[in-house]
Amino acid sequence: xxxxxxxxxxxxxxxxxxxxxxxxxxxxxxxxxxxxxxxxxxxxxxxxxxxxxxxxxxxxxxxxxxxxxxxxxxxxxxxxxxxxxxxxxxxxxxxxxxxxxxxxxxxxxxxxxxxxxxxxxxxxxxxxxxxxxxxxxxxxxxxxxxxxxxxxxxxxxxxxxxxxxxxxxxxxxxxxxxxxxxxxxxxxxxxxxxxxxxxxxxxxxxxxxxxxxxxxxxxxxxxxxxxxxxxxxxxxxxxxxxxxxxxxxxxxxxxxxxxxxxxxxxxxxxxxxxxxxxxxxxxxxxxxxxxxxxxxxxxxxxxxxxxxxxxxxxxxxxx
Numbered sequence: 001x002x003x004x005x006x007x008x009x010x011x012x013x014x015x016x017x018x019x020x021x022x023x024x025x026x027x028x029x030x031x032x033x034x035x036x037x038x039x040x041x042x043x044x045x046x047x048x049x050x051x052x053x054x055x056x057x058x059x060x061x062x063x064x065x066x067x068x069x070x071x072x073x074x075x076x077x078x079x080x081x082x083x084x085x086x087x088x089x090x091x092x093x094x095x096x097x098x099x100x101x102x103x104x105x106x107x108x109x110x111x112x113x114x115x116x117x118x119x120x121x122x123x124x125x126x127x128x129x130x131x132x133x134x135x136x137x138x139x140x141x142x143x144x145x146x147x148x149x150x151x152x153x154x155x156x157x158x159x160x161x162x163x164x165x166x167x168x169x170x171x172x173x174x175x176x177x178x179x180x181x182x183x184x185x186x187x188x189x190x191x192x193x194x195x196x197x198x199x200x201x202x203x204x205x206x207x208x209x210x211x212x213x214x215x216x217x218x219x220x221x222x223x224x225x226x227x228x229x230x231x232x233x234x235x236x237x238x239x240x241x242x243x244x245x246x247x248x249x250x251x252x253x254x255x256x257x258x259x260x261x262x263x264x265x266x267x268x269x270x271x272x273x274x275x276x277x278x279x280x281x282x283x284x285x286x287x288x289x290x291x292x293x294x295x296x297x298x299x300x301x302x303x304x305x306x307x308x309x310x311x312x313x314x315x316x317x318x319x
Contacts, residue, residue: 025050025058025105027097031078037115038155038207041083045111048076050097058099067093070111078111083159085207088115122157122211123148124203129183133222135191135302137256142217143184145172147203154180157205167199170217184215190254190261191302194221227252227260227306229298233279235310240286240317247272247312248279252298260300269294272312279312289314 031046050061063072069091071081078095091111098104125146132142149155157180163172165184169192174182184199196216203211233248252263265274271292273282279296292312299305 023052023102025052025061025097025099025102027095027105027107029107029109033109034112034114035080036155037082037086037088037113037117038120038149039080040154040156040158041080043080044077045070045080046078046109048072048078048095048097050076050099050105052102058097058102060099062098064096064098065093066095067091082156084156084205085115085117085120086113087117088113117207119209120207121150122161122203122205122208123150124201124211124213126184126213126215132186132197132217132219133225134194134219135222135225135254136186136188137254137258138186138189140186141183142170142186143215145182145184145201145203145213147180147182147205147211156207159205161203161205164202165199166201167197169197170199172201189258191222191225192219194219222302224304225254225302227254227263227298227300227303229296229306229308231279231296231308231310236313236315237281238317239289239314241281243280243282243284244275245281246278247281248310250274250277250279250296250298252300252306254303260298260303263298263300266297266299267294268297279310286317287314289316 028049028051029046033046035043035045050058052058061076063076065072069081069086070093071079073079091113093109095107095109096104127144129141129144132140147157147161163182165171169186169188170184171187172182172184196218199215199217201213230251231248235248237245237247250265252260254260265277267274267279269292271281271283271287272279272294292314294310296308296310297305
């Protein structure tokens with residue numbers, strides 16, 4: 001019996017190292033291992049795969065890379081990690097793959113970065129989006145501006161372009177930088193003089209020569225823009241108040257809700273007048289209680305005259 005137990009123990013000890021032995025990983029690379037130095041951040045260079053001895057792809061692999069100009073995502077794709085431009089030439093790196101139950105695998109890889117460190121050319125393609133009117137709301141998009149490399153691709157310009165505009169009536173906004181599309185918008189409030197506006201733009205980005213663009217934008221006189229009159233107040237006043245008592249406050253805005261410059265108010269009821277945008281009383285002695293009807297008129301240069309009917313309630317005297 002003792003001999004039998006001893007035999008079993010020896011057999012188990014002999015087998016246990018094999019049971020504890022982990023499997024090996026092999027790293028495979030699919031791709032050309034070459035990329036332009038103007039490629040945008042995140043460009044896929046190669047696809048990596050970790051497989052076992054039978055050639056089956058291993059799941060749950062953790063990837064690491066020794067070169068900071070590249071990174072590997074969870075799916076095993078090798079990406080560029082630069083945002084502007086790097087020197088062309090060979091980029092060496094060591095890639096490791098680790099997974100539970102497997103020995104860590106390592107692979108030396110060289111990626112060829114093509115291109116030049118000479119400043120690249122940036123192109124600007126303008127497309128008119130809308131007509132600029134003399135009373136256009138602030139932020140109206142007049143032109144779209146698309147930046148690209150000479151081959152028509154965006155490349156690393158997706159990291160952003162810095163713009164300057166020499167005309168203070170316009171500005172460039174970058175709501176879709178990743179797509180290389182920017183917008184030239186209006187900056188004025190109210191109304192400006194119609195006519196031609198010359199706008200000179202410059203666009204700059206690391207690794208690129210500064211691009212320039214000149215636009216002549218025709219600011220068109222709007223056809224009878226409208227005014228909206230608003231009344232703020234209770235539209236009620238005691239009959240024995242002094243002359244000049246403020247009853248309501250009047251405002252005039254355009255279609256975008258912006259205050260209309262140079263507006264003049266008038267009222268057709270002799271018991272009231274408008275001064276500085278305030279509807280005030282004109283009587284010097286108490287008047288009859290009841291409803292006082294009137295029409296408020298607002299006019300401004302370049303705008304269609306607006307009217308608003310209003311009823312003010314005259315109440316009993318203040319005690």
